[in-house]
Amino acid sequence: MSISRRDFLKLSGVVVGSSFLPSLAVHASSNGQPGQQVAMLYDATLCVGCNACTNACRQWNNTTPETDQRGLYDSPPELSSDTWTMIQLYQEGDDYSFVKRQCMHCIDPACVSGCPVEALQKSKEGPVTYDANRCIGCRYCMYTCPFHIPRFEWDEVIPVVAKCTFCYDRIVEGKGPACAERCPTGALIWGKRDDLVSQAESRIESDKKRYINHIYGKDDAGGTSVLYLSGVEFNKLGLEDVGNEPIPDISEGTANIVLPGIVLGGPFLLGLIRLVSKRGGWEESWPV
Numbered sequence: 001m002s003i004s005r006r007d008f009l010k011l012s013g014v015v016v017g018s019s020f021l022p023s024l025a026v027h028a029s030s031n032g033q034p035g036q037q038v039a040m041l042y043d044a045t046l047c048v049g050c051n052a053c054t055n056a057c058r059q060w061n062n063t064t065p066e067t068d069q070r071g072l073y074d075s076p077p078e079l080s081s082d083t084w085t086m087i088q089l090y091q092e093g094d095d096y097s098f099v100k101r102q103c104m105h106c107i108d109p110a111c112v113s114g115c116p117v118e119a120l121q122k123s124k125e126g127p128v129t130y131d132a133n134r135c136i137g138c139r140y141c142m143y144t145c146p147f148h149i150p151r152f153e154w155d156e157v158i159p160v161v162a163k164c165t166f167c168y169d170r171i172v173e174g175k176g177p178a179c180a181e182r183c184p185t186g187a188l189i190w191g192k193r194d195d196l197v198s199q200a201e202s203r204i205e206s207d208k209k210r211y212i213n214h215i216y217g218k219d220d221a222g223g224t225s226v227l228y229l230s231g232v233e234f235n236k237l238g239l240e241d242v243g244n245e246p247i248p249d250i251s252e253g254t255a256n257i258v259l260p261g262i263v264l265g266g267p268f269l270l271g272l273i274r275l276v277s278k279r280g281g282w283e284e285s286w287p288v
Contacts, residue, residue, distance in 0.1 A: 035194035037126030044230040046187035047098040053179035060178035081153040081162035099237040103164035105225035110247035114144035127166035146242045222246030
């Protein structure tokens with residue numbers, strides 16, 4: 001059996017074009033009303049840095065305490081595959097604040113939109129869940145997350161991604177996240193997102209000198225299920241200005257501009273290759 005260069009190039013054009021079509025898929029959207037989903041409010045002005053939340057997370061999720069070279073427990077400087085939430089300290093002169101790190105559980109999560117095998121899902125209750133059995137280890141979620149949250153088990157033979165699940169197994173039973181229920185100062189509270197936004201707005205209005213006039217996560221990146229109040233500028237706490245547009249909207253807007261050009265340009269490029277190859281004296285047909 002033989003196939004002509006013309007037929008080969010036509011077939012190649014179809015394959016090249018089709019390979020880009022999945023990238024035009026619609027981003028993941030939340031199953032439910034975001035305002036009624038479970039959320040958490042972290043008030044940095046009430047946090048004393050006790051790390052009770054970190055320990056509660058470890059105990060509930062059975063993650064391994066991290067140790068230093070001497071084998072003693074050491075609070076890690078960043079999130080890891082074994083540390084899904086932690087407290088960090090910002091200090092500059094007399095200006096200081098604690099800040100909690102964990103998955104933000106975006107209303108329209110970029111990690112869910114980017115995952116090619118749906119290992120990450122936005123639940124109707126609010127948490128962004130992860131199914132290790134589906135995961136292929138591509139780590140695309142690490143690339144797409146604007147908050148740099150997912151971590152990879154680099155030291156495991158069969159590694160998976162690890163991140164805060166918002167204690168989804170507790171949420172479906174009507175309980176709150178373990179970290180929020182353990183907090184001794186009330187710096188962490190949980191409830192419906194609309195209620196927490198209202199409470200945060202009331203705190204800012206009642207004590208304008210105490211708080212920055214912004215609820216981080218209310219609109220940032222299209223909104224998140226973890227909300228922040230602070231007396232220190234958020235960028236100093238490592239909470240970047242990511243804009244208010246959902247990250248999937250930005251990436252898909254770019255795809256809608258770039259990918260059609262690739263899809264249409266692919267066959268053209270292959271046609272150009274055909275023209276060049278014809279001048280080079282290829283055989284008219286190839287055995288297959």
